[in-house]
Amino acid sequence: MKILLLADEAIAQGALDGGLSAVYAYPGTPSTEITEYIQKVGTGIHSRWSTNEKTAMEEAVGMSFVGKRSMVCMKHVGMNVAADAFMNMAVTGVNGGILVVAADDPSMHSSQNEQDSRYYGKFALIPVLEPSNQQEAYDMAYEGLELSEKLGRPVMLRITTRLAHSRSSITRREPKPQNALKFPSIERQFILLPANAKKRYADLLASQALYKESSENSAYNQYIDADNKKLGIIACGISYNYLMENYPEGCPYPILKIGQYPLPPKQVFKLLEECEEILVLEEGYPLIEELVKGYTSKGLKIHGRLDGTLNRQGELNPDLVAKALGLKTEFNTTIPEIVKMRPPALCMGCGHRDMYEALNAVMEEYPNGKVFSDIGCYTLGALPPFKAIDSCLDMGASITMAKGAADGGLFPSVSVIGDSTFTHSGMTGLLDAVNENTNITVIISDNETTAMTGGQDSAGTGKLEAICAGLGVKPEHIRVLVPLKKNFEEMKQVIREEIEYNGVSVIIPRRECLQTLKRKKKQ
Amino acid sequence: MASKARKAPYKFSRKRINMNTNIILSGVGGQGILSIAAVIGKAALNNDLYIKQSEVHGMSQRGGDVQSNLRISDSPIYSDLIPLKGADLILSLEPMEALRYLPFLKEDGWIVTSSVNFVNIPDYPNAEEIINEIKKHKNHVLIDVEALAKQAGSLRTANMVLLGAALPYLGLPKEYIEQGVKDLFASKGEDIVNLNLKALNIVRS
Structure with missing residues (x-):
C-alpha cells in the first residue's frame, strides 16, 4: 500500500x-x-x-x-x-x-x-x-x-x-x-x-577504500549511458529531478546519478573519459565540482556553480538547470508590479510584541544602547514596526555578544533571547557574565515553547528562574513579567531598573505562545 | 460574484484517466492552503495517480506569503517544483497572492482565487487594482469565498469553497475530490464531512 x-x-x-x-x-x-x-x-x-x-x-x-x-x-x-x-x-x-x-x-x-x-x-x-x-x-x-x-x-x-x-x-x-542490548565487541572502542x-x-x-567500494556498488549511484558524449552530467540528490524534468523523453547525455558519497571513483573516471565536457548539478556548495576538477589533469571543461553555468548562491530548480543545459527558458516573465512583498511577522497579540514595545520605549531613553538578539520568532523584531534589535548570529549569541560588547564599553548592553534558545545555548554564556558580574540585561522572552518551528516542547519550561539563580544571577535581579498591554508601564519600569543595575540582570516576560494556546483550545 | 467558468479542459473516462495537472496553491501563512492540497493528494493517491506536493514550512508561516506546488499525473513526475510557465492552475486564497505566481502560469492556464483581501502589510495595494490586474488574464475565476463559506455554514470551509470553484480545472473527476474530502474529514465526524461537502459544491449550486 x-x-x-x-x-x-x-x-x-x-x-x-x-x-x-x-x-x-x-x-x-x-x-x-x-x-x-x-x-x-x-x-x-x-x-x-x-x-x-x-x-x-x-x-x-x-x-x-x-x-x-x-x-x-x-x-x-x-x-x-x-x-x-x-x-x-x-x-x-x-x-x-x-x-x-x-x-x-x-x-x-x-x-x-x-x-x-x-x-x-x-x-x-x-x-x-x-x-x-x-x-x-x-x-x-x-x-x-x-x-x-x-x-x-x-x-x-x-x-x-x-x-x-x-x-x-x-x-x-x-x-x-x-x-537487543549488546555491548561493543571492540576493546576500548569508545x-x-x-x-x-x-x-x-x-x-x-x-576504511576509506571500503566506503568507496560501497559507493561503487550502491544502487543509489547509477551510470545511465546515452549516445551523445558531448556532455556528461553528474547529478547529485534532488538535482537529478530537475535534470529529468527537462528531458521527459530521456536525457541525450550520459548521467552519473549520485546518491551515496564518497564518489564512486570508477564511475566518475568512466564519465570523464567518455565525455567531452562535464556538467555538475548539486544543491549547496560546489563540493563535487571541486573534487571532480581534481580527478582530471587534461583540461577537461567542468561546468557548474564555479564557472557561472549555474548560480553560485541559492537552490537549483528546473529552470536554472534548463538554462545550464542551453535549453529554452521562460525567465522573461515577471511578477506584476502591483504585487508587494509580504514578509513574515509576529502574530497579532503575541507576547514578544508587548516585550518589544516596552523595550523600545525604554531604549529611546538610552540612545547609545544596543540590543543583541537571537534565533526564533522574536528575530522578526528586526523588521518594522519594531526595528528593535541589532544582531542575530547563532543560537545563544545574544547573551555572549552582549557580554563582549559590555566588556568593550557598551552601555546599556541588552540581550533578547527566547526560552528554548536560552536552554539550547544561552545558559553557558550567562555563566560567563555572572562570573565577571558583567553589566548586561538579559531578556528571556518566554512563550513556553519552541515557537518558530511550530510549537515543540521547550526544555526549560517552568525552570528558567531556577536555572538563572543556579547559574548565580542574584534572585532580586531575576524579574518575571506578564507581557500585556495593560502592564506596559510596569514593564518599562522594570526594564529601566535592571538596565540601571550594574551587573547581570535577567528579565523574563512570560506569556504562552498564541499558536500553541490556539492548538490546545482546539483539542 | 464569479466570472463564469469556461469549459473544462479535460475529459474523463470512467476507468483510467489520462491527466497531468500542475497547480500552484497560494495564500498567506495561516490561511490553510495545505488542507486543499491534502484533499487533492488523497484523491490522487486513492486513484493510483502520481503526485508531488511541495510545501512551505518555517518562518513564512508567520503571516508571510506561502505557496505549495502540487503536481498530479498518470505518469512519473520528476521535479517537486513546477517550472516557469508550467502551471495549469493558480488556486489562491488571496487575490494579490494569486498574482505573485503569474510567471509560473501557462498562457492558457487558469487563475481561481478568492477575492477577499488579506491586509497585513502597510503598503497593501488598492483592492480594485488587484482585481483589474487579475482580470487582465483571460482565464480567471474570482470568488467571494468568505460569503459562500458563511452560506455553507462556517467560515472555516472557505478552503473547500475555493476548491469547489476549481473543480473544472483539476483534471480529476468531481467524485475523486468528494471522496478526498470524506477521507480527510472522516475522523471529525459526519457533520463536518457534510459541511465540507456542502461548501465544496456551493459554487455549482
Missing part, C-alpha cells in the same frame, strides 16, 4: 521500519517533521526533544554503545553545534547503527546561512547518503541504519528543504525488530585517549 509522506516523514518511517530504537533531535527547519512524525506514530521508541543538537548527538552515541539503532536529526546549522560529538564519533565508530540526518536549507528559506552538510560528512570521513525523491529517502533511512552497523561508522543522510517539505507516495518495506584514538583514527583511514 502506498502512503503519501513528506520526505521528512518518509525518513522517519524508513528508520522506524529499519529497526530504530531512538530518535534524538532539536527542532530546526527543515528537519523538524522527522522527529514529530516519530512522536506521533512510533510506539516504544525514544523521541523526546533534546536540549540542543550536541546533547542529541551524544545521546545517540550512548544508544549506539548499548547496541541499539538511533537517528539524530537537525538542520544544517545544528551540525555546527553537534560537530564536536559528530567528528569524534566518526573516530570511535558505532556499535548500534547511527544515522545522522542533516537537513540543509539552500536559499535560506528559514536560516542564517546555506552551508552544505556534505562537507561535514567528508570532514568526518564517513559515508553520506543523499536521496533524490521520497522513496529513496525512505529506503536510505531503512538501509542506512544497517549500513552504519555493517561499516561500524555513523552514516549521514543529507537532504535539502525542497525534498524535506515535499510529499509523494512511498511504499513501505518489511519492518525489522529493534536490536575511549578516545590519544593512544587509543590513534588506533581508531587509523582504522577510520583504512
Whole structure:
C-alpha cells in the first residue's frame, strides 16, 4: 500500500521500519517533521526533544554503545553545534547503527546561512547518503541504519528543504525488530585517549577504500549511458529531478546519478573519459565540482556553480538547470508590479510584541544602547514596526555578544533571547557574565515553547528562574513579567531598573505562545 | 460574484484517466492552503495517480506569503517544483497572492482565487487594482469565498469553497475530490464531512 509522506516523514518511517530504537533531535527547519512524525506514530521508541543538537548527538552515541539503532536529526546549522560529538564519533565508530540526518536549507528559506552538510560528512570521513525523491529517502533511512552497523561508522543522510517539505507516495518495506542490548565487541572502542584514538583514527583511514567500494556498488549511484558524449552530467540528490524534468523523453547525455558519497571513483573516471565536457548539478556548495576538477589533469571543461553555468548562491530548480543545459527558458516573465512583498511577522497579540514595545520605549531613553538578539520568532523584531534589535548570529549569541560588547564599553548592553534558545545555548554564556558580574540585561522572552518551528516542547519550561539563580544571577535581579498591554508601564519600569543595575540582570516576560494556546483550545 | 467558468479542459473516462495537472496553491501563512492540497493528494493517491506536493514550512508561516506546488499525473513526475510557465492552475486564497505566481502560469492556464483581501502589510495595494490586474488574464475565476463559506455554514470551509470553484480545472473527476474530502474529514465526524461537502459544491449550486 502506498502512503503519501513528506520526505521528512518518509525518513522517519524508513528508520522506524529499519529497526530504530531512538530518535534524538532539536527542532530546526527543515528537519523538524522527522522527529514529530516519530512522536506521533512510533510506539516504544525514544523521541523526546533534546536540549540542543550536541546533547542529541551524544545521546545517540550512548544508544549506539548499548547496541541499539538511533537517528539524530537537525538542520544544517545544528551540525555546527553537534560537530564536536559528530567528528569524534566518526573516530570511535558505532556499535548500534547511527544515522545522522542533516537537513540543509539552500536559499535560506528559514536560516542564517546555506552551508552544505556534505562537507561535514567528508570532514568526518564517513559515508553520506543523499536521496533524490521520497522513496529513496525512505529506503536510505531503512538501509542506512544497517549500513552504519555493517561499516561500524555513523552514516549521514543529507537532504535539502525542497525534498524535506515535499510529499509523494512511498511504499513501505518489511519492518525489522529493534536490536537487543549488546555491548561493543571492540576493546576500548569508545575511549578516545590519544593512544587509543590513534588506533581508531587509523582504522577510520583504512576504511576509506571500503566506503568507496560501497559507493561503487550502491544502487543509489547509477551510470545511465546515452549516445551523445558531448556532455556528461553528474547529478547529485534532488538535482537529478530537475535534470529529468527537462528531458521527459530521456536525457541525450550520459548521467552519473549520485546518491551515496564518497564518489564512486570508477564511475566518475568512466564519465570523464567518455565525455567531452562535464556538467555538475548539486544543491549547496560546489563540493563535487571541486573534487571532480581534481580527478582530471587534461583540461577537461567542468561546468557548474564555479564557472557561472549555474548560480553560485541559492537552490537549483528546473529552470536554472534548463538554462545550464542551453535549453529554452521562460525567465522573461515577471511578477506584476502591483504585487508587494509580504514578509513574515509576529502574530497579532503575541507576547514578544508587548516585550518589544516596552523595550523600545525604554531604549529611546538610552540612545547609545544596543540590543543583541537571537534565533526564533522574536528575530522578526528586526523588521518594522519594531526595528528593535541589532544582531542575530547563532543560537545563544545574544547573551555572549552582549557580554563582549559590555566588556568593550557598551552601555546599556541588552540581550533578547527566547526560552528554548536560552536552554539550547544561552545558559553557558550567562555563566560567563555572572562570573565577571558583567553589566548586561538579559531578556528571556518566554512563550513556553519552541515557537518558530511550530510549537515543540521547550526544555526549560517552568525552570528558567531556577536555572538563572543556579547559574548565580542574584534572585532580586531575576524579574518575571506578564507581557500585556495593560502592564506596559510596569514593564518599562522594570526594564529601566535592571538596565540601571550594574551587573547581570535577567528579565523574563512570560506569556504562552498564541499558536500553541490556539492548538490546545482546539483539542 | 464569479466570472463564469469556461469549459473544462479535460475529459474523463470512467476507468483510467489520462491527466497531468500542475497547480500552484497560494495564500498567506495561516490561511490553510495545505488542507486543499491534502484533499487533492488523497484523491490522487486513492486513484493510483502520481503526485508531488511541495510545501512551505518555517518562518513564512508567520503571516508571510506561502505557496505549495502540487503536481498530479498518470505518469512519473520528476521535479517537486513546477517550472516557469508550467502551471495549469493558480488556486489562491488571496487575490494579490494569486498574482505573485503569474510567471509560473501557462498562457492558457487558469487563475481561481478568492477575492477577499488579506491586509497585513502597510503598503497593501488598492483592492480594485488587484482585481483589474487579475482580470487582465483571460482565464480567471474570482470568488467571494468568505460569503459562500458563511452560506455553507462556517467560515472555516472557505478552503473547500475555493476548491469547489476549481473543480473544472483539476483534471480529476468531481467524485475523486468528494471522496478526498470524506477521507480527510472522516475522523471529525459526519457533520463536518457534510459541511465540507456542502461548501465544496456551493459554487455549482
